[in-house]
Amino acid sequence: MTYEPVPATHREVRLARRPSGAPAPGDLEVVEAPLPEGEVLVRNEWMLMASAYRELMKERPGLPLPPFPVGEAPTGRTVGTVVRSQDPAVPVGALVEHFQGWREYAAGPGGAFAVRDRDLLPGPEYFLSNGPTAWLGMAGMAEAGPGDVVFVSGATSGVGSVAGQIAKARGARRVIGSAGSKEKAEYLVEELGFDAAFDRHDGPALDLLRELAPDGIDVFFDNTGGEQFEAAVQLARPGARFALCGALAGQNGDDTSAGRPRLDLLTAISRQLVLRPFACFHTPDQIDGWNRQFAQWLDEGRFVYPRTVVEGGVAGAPQALFDLLDRKFYGNVLLRLTGGTDRIDEGGSR
Numbered sequence: 001m002t003y004e005p006v007p008a009t010h011r012e013v014r015l016a017r018r019p020s021g022a023p024a025p026g027d028l029e030v031v032e033a034p035l036p037e038g039e040v041l042v043r044n045e046w047m048l049m050a051s052a053y054r055e056l057m058k059e060r061p062g063l064p065l066p067p068f069p070v071g072e073a074p075t076g077r078t079v080g081t082v083v084r085s086q087d088p089a090v091p092v093g094a095l096v097e098h099f100q101g102w103r104e105y106a107a108g109p110g111g112a113f114a115v116r117d118r119d120l121l122p123g124p125e126y127f128l129s130n131g132p133t134a135w136l137g138m139a140g141m142a143e144a145g146p147g148d149v150v151f152v153s154g155a156t157s158g159v160g161s162v163a164g165q166i167a168k169a170r171g172a173r174r175v176i177g178s179a180g181s182k183e184k185a186e187y188l189v190e191e192l193g194f195d196a197a198f199d200r201h202d203g204p205a206l207d208l209l210r211e212l213a214p215d216g217i218d219v220f221f222d223n224t225g226g227e228q229f230e231a232a233v234q235l236a237r238p239g240a241r242f243a244l245c246g247a248l249a250g251q252n253g254d255d256t257s258a259g260r261p262r263l264d265l266l267t268a269i270s271r272q273l274v275l276r277p278f279a280c281f282h283t284p285d286q287i288d289g290w291n292r293q294f295a296q297w298l299d300e301g302r303f304v305y306p307r308t309v310v311e312g313g314v315a316g317a318p319q320a321l322f323d324l325l326d327r328k329f330y331g332n333v334l335l336r337l338t339g340g341t342d343r344i345d346e347g348g349s350r
Helices: 052-056 124-128 131-141 158-169 182-190 205-212 226-235 265-270 284-299 314-325
Strands: 009-015 028-034 040-049 078-085 095-098 105-108 114-116 149-152 174-179 196-199 217-222 236-244 274-277 307-310 332-336
Touching (some): 040 314, 174 205, 196 205, 226 265, 314 332
Parallel strands (some): 307 332
Antiparallel strands (some): 040 078, 040 332
């Protein structure tokens, strides 16, 4: 069964070579390729861009994931519409989520595609939020709740911008975020509901955080590592919980030592700090649980979807990645791959 006419070929991005330093034009190439074949064929509509893609372009990535193969299309979280199917569990016309991004069409066995309820969220791109990661870290690892003072580093990232809102929705007394510019700090407060934020370029992180949290912090959601982690340790209250999600301070440059902070062990012991690093291998139940909670908070007007929508289709994917790594975007970065009947709620977008 076919949902709509499909072409004989499509465009996809391939890893042409491994980067020498920062990814650059020539490392990724856009090619015209035969339409993929499989039990299910999907027209891709949205892909989530992530800074982790840079690491996966390396021969030996520092992540618990395999590297992108040279000469092939990379992987990436994507949603699209089923246009052909031989699997009744993945019917034609269904909205599905999968990891075959960087291309206009995806194909494979039915089990490679997770069917999503179109009516649950305002638009298909909402299913690509970094919410499952932020939810696991803020609710599961840090157990943020009523009365807590929470600090989120790298708070305008896709994960951080959601994590801070989760803390507020769970009753945190005060949520503080760090950002890479004055404009981004203002965005956290004015559009995402953070109580306070600072530009990390304005001085030592310890001084900036102490000014906004003079009595210390109860929860730290860390996306950066480095100096901000060290500051959080110094200002942690007894029993403070740390959810360690990322190390952006060293991830997007050649000097990875920048993301490897020193742990003041005596302080950590005397204050009985709880440090919980976590990697994200989300189960279907965790993802479904987040989507339902996300939908509820959106309906109640307590949450916005922080995101930047990038146009340009598959051909624009390489530049979108370069701009993401150059920190030009806010929140979750979504690339529109092909057309569709998408409903876009502009709240929290840039």
